[in-house]
Amino acid sequence: MERLEFKQIQDAFDEPLRDFVRESGVGLAVLINRSGQVLAQHGFDKVFDLVGVASLAAGINASSRALANQLGEEQFEHLHHAGRARQLFLGHFDSAAGQLMLVAVFDDRSSIGLVRLFFEQFVGGIRRLPSMDASRKTVSAAEFEAELETSLDKFFHDLIGG
Amino acid sequence: MSLVNYATREITCKIVYYGPGRSGKTTNLQYIHSRVPWDRKGEMVSLATEADRTLFFDFLPLELGQISGFRTRFQLYTVPGQVYYNATRRLVLQGADGVVFVADSQRPQLDGNIESLRNLHENLLEHGIDIRDIPVVIQYNKRDLPNVFSVEQLEEELNFRNVPSHPASALLGEGVFDTLRSASEGVLKKLARKLEVPAADTMGEPG
Numbered sequence: 001m002e003r004l005e006f007k008q009i010q011d012a013f014d015e016p017l018r019d020f021v022r023e024s025g026v027g028l029a030v031l032i033n034r035s036g037q038v039l040a041q042h043g044f045d046k047v048f049d050l051v052g053v054a055s056l057a058a059g060i061n062a063s064s065r066a067l068a069n070q071l072g073e074e075q076f077e078h079l080h081h082a083g084r085a086r087q088l089f090l091g092h093f094d095s096a097a098g099q100l101m102l103v104a105v106f107d108d109r110s111s112i113g114l115v116r117l118f119f120e121q122f123v124g125g126i127r128r129l130p131s132m133d134a135s136r137k138t139v140s141a142a143e144f145e146a147e148l149e150t151s152l153d154k155f156f157h158d159l160i161g162g
Numbered sequence: 163m164s165l166v167n168y169a170t171r172e173i174t175c176k177i178v179y180y181g182p183g184r185s186g187k188t189t190n191l192q193y194i195h196s197r198v199p200w201d202r203k204g205e206m207v208s209l210a211t212e213a214d215r216t217l218f219f220d221f222l223p224l225e226l227g228q229i230s231g232f233r234t235r236f237q238l239y240t241v242p243g244q245v246y247y248n249a250t251r252r253l254v255l256q257g258a259d260g261v262v263f264v265a266d267s268q269r270p271q272l273d274g275n276i277e278s279l280r281n282l283h284e285n286l287l288e289h290g291i292d293i294r295d296i297p298v299v300i301q302y303n304k305r306d307l308p309n310v311f312s313v314e315q316l317e318e319e320l321n322f323r324n325v326p327s328h329p330a331s332a333l334l335g336e337g338v339f340d341t342l343r344s345a346s347e348g349v350l351k352k353l354a355r356k357l358e359v360p361a362a363d364t365m366g367e368p369g
């Protein structure tokens with residue numbers, strides 16, 4: 001399996017996402033897995049807004065999938081919600097890292113047609129990435145465990161005050 | 163499945179509060195939300211019916227701080243407890259790294275606790291997870307109420323695997339953080355074991 005340097009890992013998801021954002025003209029984009037965990041993002045400047053959007057989008061994806069199953073479909077292709085000023089696109093695809101989902105928010109500087117077009121391209125880009133498993137490990141478990149107690153103590157001390 | 167991003171040095175873990183309807187899952191999250199300083203938490207999202215019952219889930223992101231140079235984040239979820247919401251419950255359980263089972267200590271609720279625990283086993287199995295493989299802690303909630311079983315009796319009835327357990331009165335905030343701490347520790351210890359790698363495979367710090 002091909003080894004990747006850190007910089008390459010970081011770029012692995014970031015670069016296709018950046019291309020997608022530039023070409024499709026969306027304002028916000030976030031790549032998440034099925035549990036709503038964030039793999040890459042563009043345009044969010046508050047981390048908790050990002051996490052909120054990601055978890056709700058994962059919820060929509062999961063319930064849409066369950067609904068599809070009940071209706072005898074495997075999964076609906078993508079979801080599109082249009083509001084007055086903003087529109088939301090949720091597109092899912094399978095990858096080496098399991099099913100992933102791209103959530104994009106756009107206004108009239110883009111369109112659903114453009115978003116779909118460049119989504120296809122984005123998916124292709126992600127699928128061409130070499131597997132990243134070999135380079136994932138980088139931390140000493142012992143060190144992590146040793147720090148764990150102290151960190152938890154600190155966090156909960158602040159909250160409970162004792 | 164916890165997500166470790168070695169590039170940005172972030173860890174994200176998902177903890178699901180499970181249990182029968184009205185056992186106090188949402189109350190746990192509300193208390194946590196009320197006590198954690200603003201720079202350590204996000205919005206609490208509640209997808210509830212008009213009657214204030216959890217419809218889909220409650221969600222609360224928390225920031226624990228740095229561990230071994232990793233920015234560590236928790237996502238707390240609750241499930242709707244009512245029996246007929248099983249499909250939603252199963253969805254929320256997807257990708258969970260740890261479970262807090264919130265039991266209602268009141269005597270008449272024993273069957274509901276047992277049924278919900280059984281349902282947890284089933285739903286985990288649907289996701290291919292054996293309950294022995296995921297950190298679970300039990301909270302015996304509503305200790306402030308009069309008609310409750312003793313903790314020993316509840317241990318006997320519900321805690322056959324001898325997982326960590328904590329008495330609580332979530333409405334008053336008692337035991338809420340003990341429970342969360344215990345669950346966090348279980349989840350992160352398990353994660354630490356997964357981080358272990360032979361030295362040859364270890365890479366340097368990011369540039």
Ligand SMILES: Nc1nc2c(ncn2[C@@H]2O[C@H](COP(=O)(O)OP(=O)(O)O)[C@@H](O)[C@H]2O)c(=O)[nH]1
Pocket residue numbers: 181182183184185186187188189190216240243303304305306307330331332333334
């Ligand atoms: N007396 C008492 N009431 C509680 C406690 N925890 C929760 N409740 C109440 O039980 C009801 C159901 O709580 P909720 O958190 O919505 O339950 P959920 O269905 O598990 O999310 C609410 O009226 C809460 O105020 C507790 O520790 N003591």
Ligand SMILES: [Mg+2]
Pocket residue numbers: 187188189215216240241242243
């Ligand atoms: Mg609730």
